[in-house]
Amino acid sequence: MELFTWETNMLIVGFLMILAGCYCMIRTYHMLKIIIGVEVAMKAVTMFLILAGRINGNMDLSQAFVVTVIVIEVIVAVVFAGVTIGLYKKYGNMDIRNLTQLKG
Amino acid sequence: MNTILSISLACLLVFCILSIMSHSLLKSAIFLALASAMLGVLMYMMGAVWAAVIEVSACSGLVTVIFISAISLSNIKKDDIHKQYEDEKRMRWFPITMIVGGILLIVIALAKDFTLTSALQQTTDHFKEVFWNTRQVDIMGQIVTILIGGIAVFVLFREEQENK
Amino acid sequence: MNVLKYAAETFLFVPFAAIVINNVFSKKMMEKCFHLLTGAVALSQIFATLFCIYSMDARGMSRFEFFMLEELYENDREFFCLTPVTLIFLLCIGIVAFVSVMVAKKTIDAKKTSYVNLLMTLIIGMNGMVMVNDFFSLYVFLDVVGLSSFVLIAMFRSRKSLEGSIKYIIISELATIFILTGLAFLFMQTGSLDYMDLNSSLLQNSSEPQTMLLSLSLILILSGFFVKAGAVPFHSWLPDAHQSADTSISILLSGIVIKIAGIYGIYVLTDLFSGVKAIQTALAAIGILSIVAGALLALCQSHFKRMIAYSSVSQMGYILLALSTGTTLGVVAAVAHVFSHALFKSTLFVNAAAIHEQAGTLEMDEMGGLEHRMPVTSFSSVIAFLSTAGIPPLTGFWSKLLIILALWTAGNPVLAGVALCASIFTSAYFLRMQKKVFFGKTPEHLASVREVSGSIKIIEIILTAITTLIGILFPLVLIFLQSRGIL
Numbered sequence: 145m146e147l148f149t150w151e152t153n154m155l156i157v158g159f160l161m162i163l164a165g166c167y168c169m170i171r172t173y174h175m176l177k178i179i180i181g182v183e184v185a186m187k188a189v190t191m192f193l194i195l196a197g198r199i200n201g202n203m204d205l206s207q208a209f210v211v212t213v214i215v216i217e218v219i220v221a222v223v224f225a226g227v228t229i230g231l232y233k234k235y236g237n238m239d240i241r242n243l244t245q246l247k248g
Numbered sequence: 249m250n251t252i253l254s255i256s257l258a259c260l261l262v263f264c265i266l267s268i269m270s271h272s273l274l275k276s277a278i279f280l281a282l283a284s285a286m287l288g289v290l291m292y293m294m295g296a297v298w299a300a301v302i303e304v305s306a307c308s309g310l311v312t313v314i315f316i317s318a319i320s321l322s323n324i325k326k327d328d329i330h331k332q333y334e335d336e337k338r339m340r341w342f343p344i345t346m347i348v349g350g351i352l353l354i355v356i357a358l359a360k361d362f363t364l365t366s367a368l369q370q371t372t373d374h375f376k377e378v379f380w381n382t383r384q385v386d387i388m389g390q391i392v393t394i395l396i397g398g399i400a401v402f403v404l405f406r407e408e409q410e411n412k
Numbered sequence: 413m414n415v416l417k418y419a420a421e422t423f424l425f426v427p428f429a430a431i432v433i434n435n436v437f438s439k440k441m442m443e444k445c446f447h448l449l450t451g452a453v454a455l456s457q458i459f460a461t462l463f464c465i466y467s468m469d470a471r472g473m474s475r476f477e478f479f480m481l482e483e484l485y486e487n488d489r490e491f492f493c494l495t496p497v498t499l500i501f502l503l504c505i506g507i508v509a510f511v512s513v514m515v516a517k518k519t520i521d522a523k524k525t526s527y528v529n530l531l532m533t534l535i536i537g538m539n540g541m542v543m544v545n546d547f548f549s550l551y552v553f554l555d556v557v558g559l560s561s562f563v564l565i566a567m568f569r570s571r572k573s574l575e576g577s578i579k580y581i582i583i584s585e586l587a588t589i590f591i592l593t594g595l596a597f598l599f600m601q602t603g604s605l606d607y608m609d610l611n612s613s614l615l616q617n618s619s620e621p622q623t624m625l626l627s628l629s630l631i632l633i634l635s636g637f638f639v640k641a642g643a644v645p646f647h648s649w650l651p652d653a654h655q656s657a658d659t660s661i662s663i664l665l666s667g668i669v670i671k672i673a674g675i676y677g678i679y680v681l682t683d684l685f686s687g688v689k690a691i692q693t694a695l696a697a698i699g700i701l702s703i704v705a706g707a708l709l710a711l712c713q714s715h716f717k718r719m720i721a722y723s724s725v726s727q728m729g730y731i732l733l734a735l736s737t738g739t740t741l742g743v744v745a746a747v748a749h750v751f752s753h754a755l756f757k758s759t760l761f762v763n764a765a766a767i768h769e770q771a772g773t774l775e776m777d778e779m780g781g782l783e784h785r786m787p788v789t790s791f792s793s794v795i796a797f798l799s800t801a802g803i804p805p806l807t808g809f810w811s812k813l814l815i816i817l818a819l820w821t822a823g824n825p826v827l828a829g830v831a832l833c834a835s836i837f838t839s840a841y842f843l844r845m846q847k848k849v850f851f852g853k854t855p856e857h858l859a860s861v862r863e864v865s866g867s868i869k870i871i872e873i874i875l876t877a878i879t880t881l882i883g884i885l886f887p888l889v890l891i892f893l894q895s896r897g898i899l
Contacts, residue, residue, distance in 0.1 A: 157257055159349075161260075162589070164265060164346060167345060172338065178582060180267055180315075182589070186592075187283065187307070190287065196596055196597075196599045200599070204375045204379070205604060207296050209599075210299040212383075218307075218310050218311055218397075220555075222397050222400060223397070227578050227581060243579070245575055246655060384491065389555075392533055392537065396530070396533050399533075403567055404563070
């Protein structure tokens, strides 16, 4: 089918990856798996940015965006892991169902 | 060229799904690293050379190292994961959601006649100029972000000596 | 022109210099005078803003664009820009940062240098966010603000604060992913993400987005900013994060971060996509929902700070309603409410810090009769409550009046009526708080409570004075705006 150019394929794969990342973030019980969900969704966004650059012809600008997004993604992973380890030391396991102190 | 694109795109999706569904955290981290590598290949084939290099080195390398160090700091035995977290039951609906989502997206793409046309190719020698000249604000933001990362490591990871 | 340029460059240079000074000198010396350093940065921001307002008004400029570090490159588009809306936001940042430092002098006992570092990066992030000319740079500084606030909440590593921080991280990351996806689609449609380019290439004065990509990007970016602003139904992170953080950090979060990270983004979006009817309907609907749901949820709380956090949700609804009109009066009303909300919310959190310092507890069921023991605190909380409910002649009355006028003149009398009636809920939960905490009989374990002394008392008096003074002098501000042709 000539409708399915590779750009449309990439858009579909990107949407599926964002769906997968959000599903993982919502449904898992393990705190470190939430980071994996965030990373997968960020990879999808990176792919969208490169695709946008290819479509516009302005690949330099979109590469600049991608470099910045990757730096931010790494630091978010560091901060998230830090808070998670802090919670592990308080509770003894990485279960997110333990967090019931703040209610109402 | 088209075959490499399709293979890397398919592998990217497969590795991401495997990374989410896997029950062992180490395997999830390794699949994430492989997915980053596939994304790097994809970006190189599309013409984004610099972004591919930074993606492979930062995501495939740095994030995996952070993740594995977080796993080893938390010291969980492999069997405990099956018993305590019951992720099996929770992620049971994941493949079905993916397949339904995929079919829905294909139907929408066919119905809305969704095509994007790509522009003429320009040479990408000017990445250095664009990045260092016009995106200086982003560079300032990145420096501040890295500073916050350093402070976060210092504040969050240090052992509490007062409580011992 | 040079003096204005130097004054404008201080917004980003002074916090950075403070970080350098903080880390270069010895730790003991810095811990003794940390409040002087950060107080100096906050005061310099307030004075620089007032100077810029005066200078730009004397020259008749409504936009001032500038670079930083000009000699390093050539570019035909400036990076930063000062507009009147930007200047009012910068003034709010300066005031709330100053209040936070005065409270932190008493409540923070450990990790003072880290607090200073993180506060400075937060100020850099917020200043950068309101001053840039580019949508992607706005996203970068939004992430800087988010990361700073994650670490600030989790800094003291108690169970509750780590839990509040992780709930905030997860939901905020979801919002960031949505905003970034929307930006990628916007970039796909137009060629760049600069405000000028977007303004010229997008549809001004058309009531529908032209392609499916644009409407999809609009929905995604709008949802992301709603989560960051704490609007209902995306508000679930807000009470946990604001309750579990240390009080000086709750002042920052509730007083300025939700407004800059959420409301300023929505303002930029409505500015770019002006005329699209769907945005106005969505803003109005979510605004009304936030006002009512926030007020009802605040009625049944028993923790002092949690009730104040739900009150923030409710006030964000008022600001969203003001932005939904799409007129200049609506923008003026929204900015006025941002300013007055910063004042009275900071006062309430300072009262919470005072009560926590002296009485040791923040559960409202355990308190009572503190009016005679802590007269200054009680008086300032009464003034803050009257300002929230919109009683003249305080600041809150004028900002609520402007909101209702904006809704009425834009052709939505029903919304104006609903906003007016919802003030009853505001008064209800605040009266309940006053009765439980300050009036009534003192329980035995609180019989020896004295008035709080030192910097917290000073800042309470200053805030109450500013609220009353600006409320009385507000007609002068309105006359000034009318003479400049804005109203």
